[in-house]
Amino acid sequence: MEDYETEHFEEKILNDLSSITLKKGAINPSLFTKYEVKRGLRDTDGRGVLVGLTEIGDVHSYILDEGEMIPVPGRLIYRGYDITDLAKGFMEDGRFGFEETVYLLLFGNLPNKKALADFKQLICTYQRLPENFARDIILNAPSKDIMNGLARSVLALYSFDANPDDVSVKNVLKQCIKLIASFPSLAAYSFQAYSHYYGNQSLVLHSPQADLGLAENILYMLRSNHKYTDLEAKLLDLALVLHAEHGGGNNSTFVTHVVTSTGTDTYAAIAAALGSLKGPRHGGANHKVIQMVENIKENVKDWEDDTEVTTYLTRLLTKDAFDHSGLIYGIGHAVYSISDPRAVVLKKYAAKLAHEKGLENEFNLYAKIEELAPKIITQYTNSNKAVSANVDFYSGFVYRMLNLPLEMFTPIFALARISGWSAHRIEEIVNAGKIIRPAYKNVEPRKKYISLDERG
Structure with missing residues (x-):
């Protein structure tokens, strides 16, 4: 069969199969009402269906008055602290706040000066990628999408971990902190590879600097001249803080809970969360x-x-x-x-x-x-x-x-939200809940088997 005929045959079959799928895959919308299905895990009034408990983040947007939802100005709470107060605290002090926020989300309390300094040093220790990782994993197969590149890199890091399937709290905590620390490099290198191989730009990779925080290193590695103002770095740091956590019910964090509940490894769980965040309904x-x-x-x-x-x-x-x-x-x-x-x-x-x-x-x-x-x-x-x-x-x-490329917008979101994902993964492990398995009702009628020769 000639190439043209093969392509034509493939296209025809796929078109036919797609038509069948569209026709057969559509469920009568009235059935969702009949069986009181909480589509999107939400009630008809928009409230989320309660599926779990958390001590990490809380999103507050209404009060109940005699059963009626009364909208109020929104509040976002990290471990009991109002995000407005947290931001005001470090911004008025002229400090960077993301590492402090990561500590808060992971451990439940604000660190004192020594604890924060020790934690920052630990992050610095973990910022560099394994030897030849950028060349072998990122540059040898550049991705057209930075989020997919991130997910693939996270999965590849499994192979560089001596105990990748150890789901003890201590080991998972170590894995999560390493991932949080390495995400700026993974994202920046993925973008540089994309820019070089698909945008014909010069390939320049900058190593993260031990004396810089995560927000500063993002700008340092993405900018060819390494230069940025203090306000630029502080504002990016603030954006990371504001995106770090949004309760257990947002899609990617819920995915983290679902996947973690199966007992799988940290790299698989975070890659799944990245796949969720990539979706334009969530992170884009x-x-x-x-x-x-x-x-x-x-x-x-x-x-x-x-x-x-x-x-x-x-x-x-x-x-x-x-x-x-x-x-x-x-x-x-x-x-x-x-x-x-x-x-x-x-x-x-x-x-x-x-x-x-x-x-x-x-x-x-x-x-x-x-x-x-x-x-x-x-x-x-x-x-x-x-x-x-x-x-x-x-x-x-x-x-x-900040002159960040459009392709980096959602990865920047991921650089922030992995701190929340990590906290929720650890919370799921600590509480040793059951595997998350909601119910789906099958509404397809039963059918009598028809032999192949008798089918039309």
Whole structure:
């Protein structure tokens, strides 16, 4: 069979099989209501179905008053501490806070000066990758997607571990801290390989510096001249803190619990979480915010004109502009309604960086979209549900101001969230819960077997 005929045959068969799959795979939507299925593990009022307990993170967005959900300004709690207070503490001290936050998430308490210094030194010890790892694992098979490159590198590190399947708390803790420390190098090298082999850019790999924190090393390794301002590094550090944890119910953290409950190794569990975070419904939203705002900048002449901005935002909702999805990206959240505390904190410091870089006009455009979009959405949907800017709305803008490549936006999220994943993995192991296995009801009718010769 000639090549053309082979390709034609393959395409025809796959098209036919896809049509069958689409037709047969669709379940009658009414059955989900009939059997009271909690689709997405959420009740019809939007509340998550309680499937576990945790002491690590808490997302607070409403109070119950006589059974009615009353929205309140959002709060994010790490180990009992309000994220706003944590950020204020280290930012006002002029300190970096991510390593301190990692310590808090893993061990449940804020470290004193000696404990923090010891922990930072341990992270420094673990930052360098195994010898020849970058060449043999990352450069020899560069990935077109940095998240996939990260996942593959994490799985490859299994082979460099003398006790990879030891799930004792001490060993898992060591594995998790090593991964947290090595993620900046894994991500930076994966990007450099991508940039070289798929973007025809020069290949330059910088080793992490022992005297720099994780946020600083990210900028150091990604920038060819190694240079960055103190505010740039502090703001990236803050972004890592704000993305580090979001309760046990967010998709990638729940995946970590599910996979950990099987008894598998740390590398498999973290790779699974990376696969979850890669999905555009979870970790890739700030890409869309950047692209949407660029589209608005091109089509709105006067960024300060409320009427002109409102008109274009309405066109987004009516699917007449940008990607025709009907969404204003970065506005609204599955849990928060009145406000996302991460966005509130990040906006304050994003304004300072915008001033440093002469981007006040662009920051003001973001602020105007944040102000107008909720009103437009409420009017268009005829809903009383409050919506507000989420953390993705400003994080993408911050990363753009930091000159981080778009391909690194979700990996930066992963660099932060692995600290939360690690804490939840250890919590699942310590509590020795059962394997997580929710129920699915089969609604396919029983069938009588038909011999091959009798099938049409």
